[in-house]
Amino acid sequence: MSHQEKRTLVSVLAETAILITYCIYAAEKAQTSSAMPVDLKSWAMAILTFLSIGIAAMIIIQIIFHILLSISLAITEQVKHGTCNDPDLEKKIGKSIKLEMAEDEMDELIGLKSSRIGFAVVSLGFIAALLALIFNYSSVVMLNTLFISFIVATMSDGLTQIYFYHSGVKNG
Numbered sequence: 001m002s003h004q005e006k007r008t009l010v011s012v013l014a015e016t017a018i019l020i021t022y023c024i025y026a027a028e029k030a031q032t033s034s035a036m037p038v039d040l041k042s043w044a045m046a047i048l049t050f051l052s053i054g055i056a057a058m059i060i061i062q063i064i065f066h067i068l069l070s071i072s073l074a075i076t077e078q079v080k081h082g083t084c085n086d087p088d089l090e091k092k093i094g095k096s097i098k099l100e101m102a103e104d105e106m107d108e109l110i111g112l113k114s115s116r117i118g119f120a121v122v123s124l125g126f127i128a129a130l131l132a133l134i135f136n137y138s139s140v141v142m143l144n145t146l147f148i149s150f151i152v153a154t155m156s157d158g159l160t161q162i163y164f165y166h167s168g169v170k171n172g
Contacts, residue, residue, distance in 0.1 A: 011062070012159060110161055111161065
């Protein structure tokens with residue numbers, strides 16, 4: 001599995017955890033506030049809180065992932081060369097890390113094709129949110145539909161990237 005695949009998989013797993021946590025929170029909040037009038041401000045604050053937590057978690061997870069990747073590449077290089085006293089070992093490790101993290105045209109093409117899928121999911125979520133309003137669902141349903149569609153779009157983008165890395169991608 002390549003660096004890009006591992007990074008994307010870690011991101012998808014983190015996004016899945018955030019989505020599950022939010023759905024549990026939203027379900028509990030909807031059950032406890034069913035007798036109360038709709039309070040969009042509290043729902044907006046909850047969504048902004050989950051967005052902030054999600055962004056911070058993704059940054060921390062990516063930093064930890066890159067640190068662990070660098071350590072594993074350094075260990076691999078040391079084992080391959082069999083010595084820790086080689087003065088050029090640090091340069092070899094640095095070169096190995098740069099090669100592993102480099103992105104080429106295929107990575108860019110995969111990113112573009114998978115982002116197309118993500119945009120389609122967001123568009124469908126937006127249409128679903130508008131339909132919820134047309135069919136007289138509460139504005140909370142519309143707000144949650146939008147938020148969940150953004151998370152699902154990001155997850156589908158990542159899963160599509162993993163698919164293209166495994167099956168290949170054709171230009172065109």
